[in-house]
Amino acid sequence: MTLGYLHNELLKRLRVYVAPRDVERTLMALRSSDHIWEIVERSQVPMRVLCTLLELLNEHGLVDVFNGSIKLTELGERLCEENDIAPFTSALCKSCDGRTVDINALGSSVIEEFKRISSERPEAIQEYDQGFVTDETTLARVTFMLHRGDLHGKEIAVIGDDDLVSIACALTGKPKRVVALDIDERLISFIGSVRERYGLSNLSVVRHDLREPLPDWMVGAFDVFFTDPTESFIGFKVFVERGLQCLKGAGCSGYFGLTHVESSLNKWRNIQRFLLESGAVITDIVDMFNHYVNWGYIERMRSWCWLPVKVHPKGTWYKSSLYRIEWLEPIELPKVRYDGNIFEDEEAATT
Amino acid sequence: MTLGYLHNELLKRLRVYVAPRDVERTLMALRSSDHIWEIVERSQVPMRVLCTLLELLNEHGLVDVFNGSIKLTELGERLCEENDIAPFTSALCKSCDGRTVDINALGSSVIEEFKRISSERPEAIQEYDQGFVTDETTLARVTFMLHRGDLHGKEIAVIGDDDLVSIACALTGKPKRVVALDIDERLISFIGSVRERYGLSNLSVVRHDLREPLPDWMVGAFDVFFTDPTESFIGFKVFVERGLQCLKGAGCSGYFGLTHVESSLNKWRNIQRFLLESGAVITDIVDMFNHYVNWGYIERMRSWCWLPVKVHPKGTWYKSSLYRIEWLEPIELPKVRYDGNIFEDEEAATT
Numbered sequence: 217m218t219l220g221y222l223h224n225e226l227l228k229r230l231r232v233y234v235a236p237r238d239v240e241r242t243l244m245a246l247r248s249s250d251h252i253w254e255i256v257e258r259s260q261v262p263m264r265v266l267c268t269l270l271e272l273l274n275e276h277g278l279v280d281v282f283n284g285s286i287k288l289t290e291l292g293e294r295l296c297e298e299n300d301i302a303p304f305t306s307a308l309c310k311s312c313d314g315r316t317v318d319i320n321a322l323g324s325s326v327i328e329e330f331k332r333i334s335s336e337r338p339e340a341i342q343e344y345d346q347g348f349v350t351d352e353t354t355l356a357r358v359t360f361m362l363h364r365g366d367l368h369g370k371e372i373a374v375i376g377d378d379d380l381v382s383i384a385c386a387l388t389g390k391p392k393r394v395v396a397l398d399i400d401e402r403l404i405s406f407i408g409s410v411r412e413r414y415g416l417s418n419l420s421v422v423r424h425d426l427r428e429p430l431p432d433w434m435v436g437a438f439d440v441f442f443t444d445p446t447e448s449f450i451g452f453k454v455f456v457e458r459g460l461q462c463l464k465g466a467g468c469s470g471y472f473g474l475t476h477v478e479s480s481l482n483k484w485r486n487i488q489r490f491l492l493e494s495g496a497v498i499t500d501i502v503d504m505f506n507h508y509v510n511w512g513y514i515e516r517m518r519s520w521c522w523l524p525v526k527v528h529p530k531g532t533w534y535k536s537s538l539y540r541i542e543w544l545e546p547i548e549l550p551k552v553r554y555d556g557n558i559f560e561d562e563e564a565a566t567t
Numbered sequence: 568m569t570l571g572y573l574h575n576e577l578l579k580r581l582r583v584y585v586a587p588r589d590v591e592r593t594l595m596a597l598r599s600s601d602h603i604w605e606i607v608e609r610s611q612v613p614m615r616v617l618c619t620l621l622e623l624l625n626e627h628g629l630v631d632v633f634n635g636s637i638k639l640t641e642l643g644e645r646l647c648e649e650n651d652i653a654p655f656t657s658a659l660c661k662s663c664d665g666r667t668v669d670i671n672a673l674g675s676s677v678i679e680e681f682k683r684i685s686s687e688r689p690e691a692i693q694e695y696d697q698g699f700v701t702d703e704t705t706l707a708r709v710t711f712m713l714h715r716g717d718l719h720g721k722e723i724a725v726i727g728d729d730d731l732v733s734i735a736c737a738l739t740g741k742p743k744r745v746v747a748l749d750i751d752e753r754l755i756s757f758i759g760s761v762r763e764r765y766g767l768s769n770l771s772v773v774r775h776d777l778r779e780p781l782p783d784w785m786v787g788a789f790d791v792f793f794t795d796p797t798e799s800f801i802g803f804k805v806f807v808e809r810g811l812q813c814l815k816g817a818g819c820s821g822y823f824g825l826t827h828v829e830s831s832l833n834k835w836r837n838i839q840r841f842l843l844e845s846g847a848v849i850t851d852i853v854d855m856f857n858h859y860v861n862w863g864y865i866e867r868m869r870s871w872c873w874l875p876v877k878v879h880p881k882g883t884w885y886k887s888s889l890y891r892i893e894w895l896e897p898i899e900l901p902k903v904r905y906d907g908n909i910f911e912d913e914e915a916a917t918t
């Protein structure tokens with residue numbers, strides 16, 4: 217049994233991209249945990265690939281599944297030893313959780329107020345591919361924007377806002393204007409009521425289906441966009457294109473998240489190509505910056521049926537990298553309607 | 568006076584790229600410090616552009632230069648107020664300095680041993696465009712590699728090693744093999760003597776001029792490369808191409824640093840294009856990860872004569888982002904000799 221054989225078998229069984237190092241990363245994760253969701257998180261291998269690989273390892277007697285856990289067998293351990301594969305080791309800074317910034321830069325009243333507000337937010341629902349991030353994540357995003365000069369005096373568009381980034385931005389009092397765009401009536405009315413209750417006159421909220429072109433008044437009107445795209449390639453493009461269309465032009469910046477759970481490294485590369493071709497430069501990619509709170513509909517995810525062990529997660533496991541881009545050479549982007557299912561492709565099926 | 572006017576004037580005076588936001592970033596830095604090297608660091612504007620802009624601001628009475636400091640005048644402050652430009656604010660995590668990782672994951676004996684060794688290193692010299700990073704930086708690089716599975720059991724090539732990354736890697740005892748490549752006899756003999764003194768049998772060192780193609784035995788022989796390229800576009804390509812040529816193939820990874828001091832965002836974009844075209848994907852960009860110890864030849868830098876205020880730096884100011892790439896689709900790269908000066912272009916002239 218070789219790693220190359222396992223890689224080839226995966227390629228035969230799957231219609232999706234398998235990264236050259238997916239087998240190695242999965243074995244590293246398996247050496248460090250027997251809990252399926254920790255393995256998903258630590259391997260950074262797309263779930264579509266990971267689940268098929270675990271099945272394959274099971275068939276070859278390299279892992280055992282029992283009692284809700286999945287474990288390398290003696291044979292599996294030997295394969296790791298032979299290939300010098302060590303257990304996954306986390307070396308992240310415990311102070312910032314690897315996010316680079318200290319949210320205390322926002323001041324304690326912003327932090328406390330935001331946490332109080334977010335405790336009353338609406339539940340995540342599957343219909344809109346929702347799944348929101350932890351309070352620390354939202355606050356760290358805004359801290360990152362502060363650090364990069366993307367907050368003070370800026371007009372900020374938040375494209376899809378179940379994470380309540382617009383509220384955290386507005387609470388700092390620094391932006392000139394924050395506009396949140398979402399399809400979900402519950403969020404619209406929640407953000408609207410926070411605006412009233414806290415007197416956040418720089419905050420507004422608009423109901424919009426992103427498959428439709430942006431309203432004219434939003435085109436070319438903002439300095440910064442923030443979005444957390446759905447991760448099918450087409451869905452990703454729709455979110456980021458809309459974000460770019462909001463921008464005033466050269467020198468404006470954009471933020472978004474991208475996972476390894478739903479996006480292979482090949483999709484990452486295609487997305488990076490798309491960003492460069494759109495006239496942007498990538499200034500930052502911070503691994504595992506965004507941590508998602510577990511959502512209620514996990515058993516109804518398309519990927520649930522792929523799992524070799526059907527147990528619920530213990531802690532946060534769905535994480536994404538934070539990208540920051542800066543627009544250098546704005547190009548004309550299509551202002552079109554996107555029809556049909558923009559949420560799924562062969563890799564993206566987690567939410 | 569508008570920001571647009573200043574941007575246009577810069578374009579007229581310079582033959583290099585001026586990013587759309589360079590003026591804004593410079594003003595943010597000026598509002599937060601009157602020390603030229605802090606302004607270089609905080610603005611993240613290439614020195615070539617920054618120095619010309621400061622000259623321009625001076626001509627228009629927007630800054631005053633006196634007594635070794637440079638300060639916004641009342642007129643300059645008003646320009647900032649009118650354009651809602653706030654002082655630069657750092658929000659970096661103080662625990663990891665924004666590097667995402669905790670070097671303590673390496674264990675205290677590796678840390679102490681490395682610091683002891685590095686205290687005896689040779690001085691940085693201009694002839695080879697040297698300028699080494701702080702001990703914390705080198706240790707954080709190796710911690711990052713550990714976290715990403717790029718250390719244990721790996722064959723690692725360090726292309727140019729005045730930062731002593733090869734020694735820190737070898738001290739952990741984890742890599743299968745570490746080979747450092749450098750042109751500087753002093754470094755060759757220093758790394759060689761450390762190898763003997765500490766019994767680091769997995770460490771070796773080779774004298775090589777990177778303008779020459781790699782020795783055959785190094786081509787396709789490594790899992791990971793690490794390099795800190797000189798930042799002219801051609802010099803950068805030479806270093807990274809040699810790095811990629813060292814790699815065994817798909818799934819292998821590479822690390823390098825890139826500054827804003829010597830590289831405009833346009834050069835960043837061209838470099839990102841080059842990486843994607845070479846078959847790589849960018850997995851991480853961590854801003855300001857690498858901190859350089861001030862070198863002895865600062866007054867002999869080409870950029871010294873551009874400075875509006877000729878004072879010495881107080882602390883570290885030359886910093887670079889850490890890039891990690893993974894090779895997905897290896898392509899054939901030219902194995903050629905590069906002639907002439909690969910160290911300079913219009914932007915890169917700091918070291």
